Amino acid sequence: xxxxxxxxxxxxxxxxxxxxxxxxxxxxxxxxxxxxxxxxxxxxxxxxxxxxxxxxxxxxxxxxxxxxxxxxxxxxxxxxxxxxxxxxxxxxxxxxxxxxxxxxxxxxxxxxxxxxxxxxxxxxxxxxxxxxxxxxxxxxxxxxxxxxxxxxxxxxxxxxxxxxxxxxxxxxxxxxxxxxxxxxxxxxxxxxxxxxxxxxxxxxxxxxxxxxxxxxxxxxxxxxxxxxxxxxxxxxxxxxxxxxxxxxxxxxxxxxxxxxxxxxxxxxxxxxxxxxxxxxxxxxxxxxxxxxxxxxxxxxxxxxxxxxxxxxxxxxxxxxxxxxxxxxxxxxxxxxxxxxxxxxxxxxxxxxxxxxxxxxxxxxxxxxxxxxxxxxxxxxxxxxxxxxxxxxxxxxxxxxxxxxxxxxxxxxxxxxxxxxxxxxxxxxxxxxxxxxxxxxxxxxxx
Amino acid sequence: xxxxxxxxxxxxxxxxxxxxxxxxxxxxxxxxxxxxxxxxxxxxxxxxxxxxxxxxxxxxxxxxxxxxxxxxxxxxxxxxxxxxxxxxxxxxxxxxxxxxxxxxxxxxxxxxxxxxxxxxxxxxxxxxxxxxxxxxxxxxxxxxxxxxxxxxxxxxxxxxxxxxxxxxxxxxxxxxxxxxxxxxxxxxxxxxxxxxxxxxxxxxxxxxxxxxxxxxxxxxxxxxxxxxxxxxxxxxxxxxxxxxxxxxxxxxxxxxxxxxxxxxxxxxxxxxxxxxxxxxxxxxxxxxxxx
Numbered sequence: 262x263x264x265x266x267x268x269x270x271x272x273x274x275x276x277x278x279x280x281x282x283x284x285x286x287x288x289x290x291x292x293x294x295x296x297x298x299x300x301x302x303x304x305x306x307x308x309x310x311x312x313x314x315x316x317x318x319x320x321x322x323x324x325x326x327x328x329x330x331x332x333x334x335x336x337x338x339x340x341x342x343x344x345x346x347x348x349x350x351x352x353x354x355x356x357x358x359x360x361x362x363x364x365x366x367x368x369x370x371x372x373x374x375x376x377x378x379x380x381x382x383x384x385x386x387x388x389x390x391x392x393x394x395x396x397x398x399x400x401x402x403x404x405x406x407x408x409x410x411x412x413x414x415x416x417x418x419x420x421x422x423x424x425x426x427x428x429x430x431x432x433x434x435x436x437x438x439x440x441x442x443x444x445x446x447x448x449x450x451x452x453x454x455x456x457x458x459x460x461x462x463x464x465x466x467x468x469x470x471x472x473x474x475x476x477x478x479x480x481x482x483x484x485x486x487x488x489x490x491x492x493x494x495x496x497x498x499x500x501x502x503x504x505x506x507x508x509x510x511x512x513x514x515x516x517x518x519x520x521x522x523x524x525x526x527x528x529x530x531x532x533x534x535x536x537x538x539x540x541x542x543x544x545x546x547x548x549x550x551x552x553x554x555x556x557x558x559x560x561x562x563x564x565x566x567x568x569x570x571x572x573x574x575x576x577x578x579x580x581x582x583x584x585x586x587x588x589x590x591x592x593x594x595x596x597x598x599x600x601x602x603x604x605x606x607x608x609x610x611x612x613x614x615x616x617x618x619x620x621x622x623x624x625x626x627x628x629x630x631x632x633x634x635x636x637x638x639x640x641x642x643x644x645x646x647x648x649x650x651x652x653x654x655x656x657x658x659x660x661x662x663x664x665x666x667x668x669x670x671x672x673x674x675x676x677x678x679x680x681x682x683x684x685x686x687x688x689x690x691x692x693x694x695x696x697x698x699x700x701x702x703x704x705x706x707x
Numbered sequence: 708x709x710x711x712x713x714x715x716x717x718x719x720x721x722x723x724x725x726x727x728x729x730x731x732x733x734x735x736x737x738x739x740x741x742x743x744x745x746x747x748x749x750x751x752x753x754x755x756x757x758x759x760x761x762x763x764x765x766x767x768x769x770x771x772x773x774x775x776x777x778x779x780x781x782x783x784x785x786x787x788x789x790x791x792x793x794x795x796x797x798x799x800x801x802x803x804x805x806x807x808x809x810x811x812x813x814x815x816x817x818x819x820x821x822x823x824x825x826x827x828x829x830x831x832x833x834x835x836x837x838x839x840x841x842x843x844x845x846x847x848x849x850x851x852x853x854x855x856x857x858x859x860x861x862x863x864x865x866x867x868x869x870x871x872x873x874x875x876x877x878x879x880x881x882x883x884x885x886x887x888x889x890x891x892x893x894x895x896x897x898x899x900x901x902x903x904x905x906x907x908x909x910x911x912x913x914x915x916x917x918x919x920x921x922x923x924x925x926x927x928x929x930x931x932x933x934x935x936x937x938x939x940x941x942x943x944x945x946x947x948x949x950x951x952x953x954x955x956x957x958x959x960x961x962x963x964x965x966x967x968x969x970x971x972x973x974x975x976x977x978x979x980x981x982x983x984x985x986x987x988x989x990x991x992x993x994x995x996x997x998x
Contacts, residue, residue, distance in 0.1 A: 338823045497923070499958075500717065501918060503714055503959045504962070506714065506841075506842055507968075525823070528825050533917075536917075537842050539842065539843075555824045556825060600824075
């Protein structure tokens with residue numbers, strides 16, 4: 262909230278109408294890699310970071326229809342990714358658009374409901390006939406709609422992918438790593454830097470997430486020669502204290518807990534671990550969700566220097582050109598209340614990769630088929646928001662172009678790059694095969 | 708055999724929360740005939756207001772927490788006064804559905820005002836505690852259990868001894884006859900809504916501290932407390948108290964058993980169904996013997 266007291270005025274206004282209405286109704290019935298920026302379809306030399314053409318002229322041609330599906334409901338709000346993408350497209354439209362054509366961006370909310378996810382995707386694909394889908398960020402879109410998108414020939418640059426299908430279907434390639442790689446990244450830091458001999462994974466009982474995540478950490482633990490114990494819990498957690506005690510007991514003094522859950526669950530477990538006295542009996546790491554702006558204040562100073570969080574994208578205050586452009590675009594074209602977090606960075610990056618890619622097409626060539634073909638040719642898109650360049654994977658390859666990350670640690674109400682930090686390659690299952698393929702095809706380099 | 712001692716401690720804490728909420732639900736139901744599904748939402752909103760008063764308005768913690776409790780009383784009374792007369796003549800299902808509507812409206816307001824940003828509510832008593840084995844028991848957990856026992860005892864005595872309590876019991880038996888006898892039905896019901904709302908407010912704060920401060924989670928967490936209320940057959944406060952504690956203990960103790968750990972969240976409903984079947988069986992036997 263921008264104003265300290267705006268919540269109070271909203272509350273008073275609402276309460277005066279609420280109870281009567283409901284009763285009556287019933288009665289009646291970090292480590293910045295230099296430069297960054299630019300890129301574009303195929304491999305390009307880095308160019309200054311800017312919104313599209315950056316010519317300061319408003320685009321006035323026929324609009325390009327771009328859509329996205331997000332989850333915002335039932336306590337899960339992923340809208341920061343599409344808020345950032347929308348802000349970037351506004352900036353693009355104010356700077357010449359896509360070779361003169363403005364982007365008309367439509368965001369549909371699946372409300373964490375698989376049926377609704379199917380409906381809104383059909384609306385975008387079959388009724389609205391969008392030319393592209395960019396920066397979608399949802400818990401349910403990938404598993405529900407993958408075949409629809411594949412059948413209709415979309416290549417979707419996803420904002421934040423979470424379920425396994427976001428990384429397995431040929432229709433999607435995300436700018437983030439996903440929970441499996443982020444969890445493995447946190448586990449790697451625990452073993453290789455913190456010296457953990459045992460790993461305990463805490464994952465949510467959600468389709469395509471819980472087992473997928475813990476399987477990845479287990480595969481890494483087996484390879485590293487350390488013990489692993491995975492727990493999958495229903496969320497929202499009703500008994501975070503039991504979960505915290507169980508995890509701390511299983512990890513022990515020479516182990517580490519790896520939390521790969523939505524941030525409210527992570528915070529609930531950490532606060533329970535603190536109050537029940539088990540926080541200092543083991544080490545604690547977390548996947549990317551803990552890299553949230555509200556996280557430091559929510560967990561408090563007790564956790565200073567004790568919680569190590571994997572970061573799939575650059576630190577939000579990094580000085581890289583793309584990160585600075587993201588902050589500037591958010592200030593100029595997004596709401597003051599829209600979060601400036603990792604998910605926002607991911608949505609911005611998806612929109613930027615899309616824009617820089619389709620700028621290579623002439624205005625008359627901007628059809629769904631040509632756009633998807635152009636996206637499929639993206640190789641080594643350089644950006645300071647990621648540790649390594651991004652690419653659209655070749656057929657048959659895993660869809661993990663973002664497969665290197667870094668670690669941050671809580672220090673004085675802020676997340677800062679951890680000691681012995683910097684970017685490192687994530688040892689996820691099948692990493693060797695993917696890196697061999699990348700090497701062979703000159704991907705993820707530069 | 709896993710070590711269950713730490714989970715006995717965490718189970719009692721969780722059970723204390725279930726018991727406290729369950730007792731608040733039963734008290735209101737006995738007097739007004741309304742099963743209040745907005746119990747969790749009212750408590751959640753109170754806790755979020757307390758958070759904003761502390762973090763945005765710079766208020767000290769204790770006064771903010773008292774305001775949260777008072778808000779619970781106000782929000783509950785508000786619904787009772789506005790909705791009570793309108794829904795008074797309707798059956799219990801309609802009355803309960805009305806509170807569900809109120810819960811959803813409050814939930815919408817909470818998402819609008821506070822979104823789902825991560826927050827925690829500091830409760831000063833959490834700083835105090837002692838270790839039982841490896842696990843620290845906090846003063847907050849003791850307060851939850853203590854308050855549940857105290858509330859049960861005080862309410863039992865109040866309903867038996869106090870004039871208003873007697874009126875409440877009469878109202879619970881037959882509101883029409885009670886009204887004909889000159890008891891101010893609306894005022895007695897309003898007192899019940901207020902009292903129950905204050906319990907909502909206190910539960911909201913304690914749940915927010917011990918589980919999390921998040922609108923949806925708190926709104927629906929209290930559903931488990933309905934299981935405790937069912938064990939008390941929506942009548943007995945002491946059975947509700949014991950039911951809440953047993954549910955919390957069973958749910959928590961199942962945590963270290965990996966084969967069933969993942970299913971422990973259904974404990975409240977399994978226990979409630981089991982107890983209701985057992986009670987039903989006893990009645991069937993009694994009827995059979997009488998015949």
